[in-house]
Amino acid sequence: MASPALARAAAARHTPAPMQRIAVTTRSRFEAVNVTRQVQEAVRGAGLQDGLVRLHCPHTTATLVVNEAADPDVVRDLLATYERLVPRDGDFRHAEGNSQAHVLSSLTGCGLTLPVEGGAVALGTWQGVFFVELDGPRRREVWIQCLASRG
Amino acid sequence: MASPALARAAAARHTPAPMQRIAVTTRSRFEAVNVTRQVQEAVRGAGLQDGLVRLHCPHTTATLVVNEAADPDVVRDLLATYERLVPRDGDFRHAEGNSQAHVLSSLTGCGLTLPVEGGAVALGTWQGVFFVELDGPRRREVWIQCLASRG
Amino acid sequence: MASPALARAAAARHTPAPMQRIAVTTRSRFEAVNVTRQVQEAVRGAGLQDGLVRLHCPHTTATLVVNEAADPDVVRDLLATYERLVPRDGDFRHAEGNSQAHVLSSLTGCGLTLPVEGGAVALGTWQGVFFVELDGPRRREVWIQCLASRG
Numbered sequence: 227m228a229s230p231a232l233a234r235a236a237a238a239r240h241t242p243a244p245m246q247r248i249a250v251t252t253r254s255r256f257e258a259v260n261v262t263r264q265v266q267e268a269v270r271g272a273g274l275q276d277g278l279v280r281l282h283c284p285h286t287t288a289t290l291v292v293n294e295a296a297d298p299d300v301v302r303d304l305l306a307t308y309e310r311l312v313p314r315d316g317d318f319r320h321a322e323g324n325s326q327a328h329v330l331s332s333l334t335g336c337g338l339t340l341p342v343e344g345g346a347v348a349l350g351t352w353q354g355v356f357f358v359e360l361d362g363p364r365r366r367e368v369w370i371q372c373l374a375s376r377g
Numbered sequence: 378m379a380s381p382a383l384a385r386a387a388a389a390r391h392t393p394a395p396m397q398r399i400a401v402t403t404r405s406r407f408e409a410v411n412v413t414r415q416v417q418e419a420v421r422g423a424g425l426q427d428g429l430v431r432l433h434c435p436h437t438t439a440t441l442v443v444n445e446a447a448d449p450d451v452v453r454d455l456l457a458t459y460e461r462l463v464p465r466d467g468d469f470r471h472a473e474g475n476s477q478a479h480v481l482s483s484l485t486g487c488g489l490t491l492p493v494e495g496g497a498v499a500l501g502t503w504q505g506v507f508f509v510e511l512d513g514p515r516r517r518e519v520w521i522q523c524l525a526s527r528g
Numbered sequence: 529m530a531s532p533a534l535a536r537a538a539a540a541r542h543t544p545a546p547m548q549r550i551a552v553t554t555r556s557r558f559e560a561v562n563v564t565r566q567v568q569e570a571v572r573g574a575g576l577q578d579g580l581v582r583l584h585c586p587h588t589t590a591t592l593v594v595n596e597a598a599d600p601d602v603v604r605d606l607l608a609t610y611e612r613l614v615p616r617d618g619d620f621r622h623a624e625g626n627s628q629a630h631v632l633s634s635l636t637g638c639g640l641t642l643p644v645e646g647g648a649v650a651l652g653t654w655q656g657v658f659f660v661e662l663d664g665p666r667r668r669e670v671w672i673q674c675l676a677s678r679g
Binding site: 276277278291292293294297299300302303304306307310311333334335338339340341343348349350351352353373374375 | 545546547582584585586587588613614618619620621622623624627630631633634635637638639641671673674675
């Protein structure tokens, strides 16, 4: 901790990073929007070098998933499976008619935790990050937090 | 880092927060218990201002989900879908007869990570946190950890 | 923060822990490999006392789950349910023929977050950590990160 530069770096590392909120506009009822680039920008903006980025979906009729981003048919096949496993007109009581979306949202979870290494989100070769709209079209948000790793 | 107050605040921020364990008593085989208030209290107790709270489900026949807390029919529809997707008397070999619960537990995951902002769990307008019993009634636990965000 | 020993301990606590990568070799198309011991070793190697360990699955045709490790039939029942819910020859367009694996990977998520207490991963009595191969046999990796808890 001798030099001012090191001290500044250490102090910077321990400064709380405020939560970021990004907007996602969807155009269909079911839709997967690739948000990988926005997540990378949020991590760069926070100055995080090594740790985790946490993405929270604040909506109960949408979700976030990681899957192959190279072939769009992979995500198309995922959405088709969602429709088959939890049909829109199932045995539901919720009066708003969007129980399908609520159920799928809980099945796949309310967010993602992703590794950050060397200042960037570290994903596998084929992995991309998708915001999955299940009851659109709507204006949506993703909440983003950065945490440095510590031994 | 000039003033003692700032130094104390910094030291407090870096003090490990011990894991908390809260008890949940379930009364049915399938049941969703709203634990949002207990999670908020745990975060306040840890003094966490900004970061993440992690909830771990230490049981292999229960799970934790986030979904709408306003209309109880949303969670009712989720549990009904669980019963339909993974029926109790499926093609199972596990001799204890609760494979349905084990499978659903793995499908929905062993815990939740939620954002904390300004000293409170930050959830979307409609979101609540539910402990989901899949093989009750039983006495259960949720393990709670707090981590401060760092840039 | 008076003594050098305390200062050293504090400094050690705030040192970033580099991400670890462990190899998993699978031998079947569908297979659950118990990796609990390797995860415990990674946590010990990082010197983490209290906090979280995050496991990332960098593959889009595999996943990670927690379930009962005592009776192997529990994991067998999980894999059988996967095959039934998302059959291999479903209504898929992805040309590589492994959409089943891609869909199941997204349904169960791209990783796990587990509590660490007293220098070890804290799991429930029956819980074990499994790497789940959905399109094997292959050589796979699990990426492991440690984060100390902070109030």
